[in-house]
Amino acid sequence: MNETWKQRLLESGEHLIHIECDNQGSDQIRDCLLAVSPLGIVRRQEAFYEDMKTAEYLRFFASLFRSALPVQSVMETMRLSALARTPIEKLDYSQRRRLAIAREILHQAPVLWIEEPLLNLDESSRAVILAWLEQAVSTKIITTTVSLKLLYLLPGVGYTLDQGSLVKLENEADVFQPHACGKIPVKLEDKILVFDPQEIDYAESVGGKCRIVVHGSEFITPSTMEELEDRLAAYGFFRCHRSYLVNMEKVKELIRWTRNSYGLKLKTQPDVDIPLSKGRVDDLKRLWNL
Template identity: 35%
Template sequence: MQTIQLEHLFKQQHHQTILKDLTLTIQAQSKIGIQMSHVEATTLFKLLLQMLPQTSGVITGITPDHIQAILHNDGLYPQLTIMSYLKSFCRLSDFATNLDDLLQFFALKDVARVKIKHLSADQQQRLALLRAFILHPDLLLIESPLTNLTNAGIELYLSALAYTRTHSITVLLTSYSLEELVLTSKTIYRYHSNTGLELTDLATENEADNSDPTPSTPRPIFKVATKVDDKTVFFSPNEIDFIESVNGVSQLNVSGEQFISPQTMNELEQQLTTLGFFRCHRSYLVNLQQIAELISYSRNSYTLILKSHSKIPLSRSKLVNLKALINF
């Protein structure tokens, strides 16, 4: 795939600015995720497919015939069976691989003769992915693929997505959920309507990297300081649900609100470890008392669900330490 470059992309529609100052490089085999709304994602996809002209900015390297998109509300043909539906796309693309073998990799073999209207949401998402696989684009754009899926459905979709990527298909995903992007992408951006794309600290960690020094014995503290305008606001550790590093800035999450701390994640980890906090991911410190569930989507993907219903990633390398701390 040729490298695609978006430079200072700007799109206005119906007197509203949808995208502003969006700059992005999409290289072959990159695993990019972007946190953005449905309207923003749809507009971006249409620009890449050249279904819409940009208001300003430059897009280079685009070959629309080699790009496919799967939107969250994509329609299928409900009266067709999976097999008859897929065969029509095989004819369009001169696809030669045996469909029976392929259905196995997308966990759809047992429902191959079932009408699409009778499929679950989990199965329909995998069917949309398989349809795109058959068309074999250089670049596949997917919006919110894991939204509303069951835990088993997420695990099966992630497996099918990994299989898709092994066949030289570059996948760019968008979602409003950061958790979804952590599970599906390696390089994660947030889109801000005023400033464009912002690279996050949520890239997949190198699990083999043991270079981080062991933190020294933490000293007790009773309050964590944050800055709000010209004020300093203090929180007791038990009030904090979790702490997230956002582009190198520590952000306390307290009852659904975010507060900026002047301290680094390493400093906060040293101070809060003895007060019930755990570094579950390079970018997250979690209050152990707030953990309600642990979900495993695959051998390499773990998510913590908190009492507040927030979802945060757990690194595979941290799982053993967490088990020792909370005895499970």
């Protein structure tokens, strides 16, 4: 295992660690953890004994793990008691995710890795898992997710995997503190988050609302596009279109789609095309000294 990863993930005092990364990065983290520690695993797609009933399945694994935990108590934690006699084949995706976590709670491994703990879950299942995480103190839990927005909902410490390095993310912050005055505030449910300008890929205005995009995740900001332009111009942002403001450090190339239509490709999001107004092409070329 990368020594830095080992120190951050296993040797730190943090017991809830969440990492934003792509699927390949998630697999790398899982494999590295498997190499150095007994590991409980909840994958994004789980295989189950479909003909087993929920309680039967958990009792089977409790016996296999020689777990000291009462199955009924774990079922209550994951709100599965009402589904005790339901065949697994009849459970929906969210219920299956709760079942997989319940199984690994019974496992009682010293480290538990969960891939996508909140993605595509219904609201009630998200609430159950978040409540459990708030109370889970006896096991080190490490999660991975492709969604930065979902990561910020999770209690604990957040990181992003950037070119093989784990970079710590700011959690909730007071945007009125002096150290945060150069940062951009956004609201995510009941949290106020702030982002360093260099974390931002681009900003766009859609339907009267302005949002910033960070690592592919969108966040609504109370600022207008004009206010963002004023604040971000000093950090290398360019107003490429009436509705778009782009971080030029993230731009990879200028694309000419048609005679009068242009776009910008980003290093960080190759599938995203940022429109460039025809009237701003000369401004961009001057910016690039072309």
